[in-house]
Amino acid sequence: SxxxxxxxxxxxxxxxxxxxLECTVEGTSNPNLxxxxxxxxxxxxxxxxxxxxxxxxxxxxxxxxxxxxxDRQFILSSKKLLLSDSxxxxxxxxxxxxxxxTFGSGTRLTVV
Amino acid sequence: xxxxxxxQAVILREGEDAVINCSSSKAxxxxxxxxxxxxxxxxxxxxxxxxxxxxxxxKISASFNEKKQQSSLYLTASQLSYSGTYFCxxxxxxGGTSYGxxxxxxxxxxxxxx
Numbered sequence: 001s002x003x004x005x006x007x008x009x010x011x012x013x014x015x016x017x018x019x020x021l022e023c024t025v026e027g028t029s030n031p032n033l034x035x036x037x038x039x040x041x042x043x044x045x046x047x048x049x050x051x052x053x054x055x056x057x058x059x060x061x062x063x064x065x066x067x068x069x070x071d072r073q074f075i076l077s078s079k080k081l082l083l084s085d086s087x088x089x090x091x092x093x094x095x096x097x098x099x100x101x102t103f104g105s106g107t108r109l110t111v112v
Numbered sequence: 113x114x115x116x117x118x119x120q121a122v123i124l125r126e127g128e129d130a131v132i133n134c135s136s137s138k139a140x141x142x143x144x145x146x147x148x149x150x151x152x153x154x155x156x157x158x159x160x161x162x163x164x165x166x167x168x169x170x171k172i173s174a175s176f177n178e179k180k181q182q183s184s185l186y187l188t189a190s191q192l193s194y195s196g197t198y199f200c201x202x203x204x205x206x207g208g209t210s211y212g213x214x215x216x217x218x219x220x221x222x223x224x225x226x
Contacts, residue, residue, distance in 0.1 A: 034213075034214075042218070042219075043114070043199065043216050043217065043218045043219050044154070044199065044201075044216040046213065046214070046215065046216075049213055059213075090153055090154070099159070100144055100146075100156035100157075100158070100159050101144070101146075101154075101156060101201075101214065102156065103153035103154050103155075104153060105152075105153055106152075106153045
C-alpha cells in the first residue's frame with residue numbers, strides 16, 4: 001500500500017534562516033506531488049506541484065522553491081524565511097486527476 | 113479561481129442532518145471533498161467526476177451538478193466524529209496543464225454536539 005511521509009512535524013525558525021521540508025511517497029511510481037500551505041484558521045493554498053522528476057510548477061510567487069530530485073521525493077525550500085511564511089505545510093500525492101489526494105501529516109512552521 | 117462554500121459554519125446535535133454546498137464560476141471537471149480535524153491533515157472523503165454522479169460513503173454522500181457548476185455534501189444522522197472542517201476542491205479540466213491541480217474552497221466548520 002502507498003504511504004506518504006513528511007518531516008519534521010514542527011519547526012521553529014528565526015526570520016532570515018533557511019528552510020528545507022521533505023516529503024517522500026512509498027508504494028507507487030510517478031505520483032503527482034503537491035505542496036500546500038494553510039495559514040491558521042484558513043483554507044489550503046497550493047504552492048507547487050510536480051508531475052515528474054525535475055518538473056515543478058509554481059502557483060504563488062514568493063521566496064519559497066520546490067524540487068523533485070527523485071521520483072517519490074518532493075522538497076520545499078527557502079533561502080531566507082519571512083514571518084509571513086509561518087503556517088501548516090502539507091505535502092500530498094495523487095495518481096491521476098480522477099483520484100483523491102493523500103496528504104502527509106504536515107509540518108507546523110513558526111517563524112520568529 | 114477558488115470555489116465558494118456555504119455555509120461557513122454549521123452547529124448540529126447528534127442525529128441531525130446537514131448540507132454543505134460548493135460552487136464554482138468555472139466549468140468543473142471534478143469535485144473532491146475532504147474533512148480536516150483540528151491540528152491534523154485533511155482526509156479524502158470522495159471524488160465526483162463530470163457527469164452528474166452521486167456518491168455515498170456510509171451516511172455521507174455527495175452530488176455534482178455540472179450544469180449548475182456546484183456540488184453538495186450531505187451528512188445524515190450526524191455523529192460526534194463528523195465534527196471538523198470540510199473542504200471542497202475543484203479541478204477545471206481532466207489534465208493538460210492542470211495535472212489534477214486542486215483549488216480548495218475556504219472550508220465549512222461543522223460542530224456536532226451530544
